[in-house]
Amino acid sequence: MRRFAIIGCGAIAQMHASSINELEGAELCAAVDVDINRAGEFADKNHCGYFTNDYKKLLTERDVDYVTICTPSGLREPIVDYFARAKKHIIV
DSSP: OEEEEEEOOSHHHHHHHHHHHHSTTEEEEEEEESSHHHHHHHHHHHTOEEEESOTTHHHHHSOOSEEEEOSOGGGHHHHHHHHHHTTOEEEO
């Protein structure tokens, strides 16, 4: 099973979640957003766990293979760097 997480639960994130849910052998296991309400609603809709504010918690609390980064483009660099150093597959 390939385990995915989505960081940033805005409009484009649902398109990524739908694609992940259609993949055979893939599971959306977590979502992260700075807005707790948006993260919770997204997680409820997609049957996954969620975190708020700290994307770094993701690796200590979930077994993740792929990280899909759906944050605004100006906020992606430190997130990409963090998960690249953790040797995770990254989709931007």
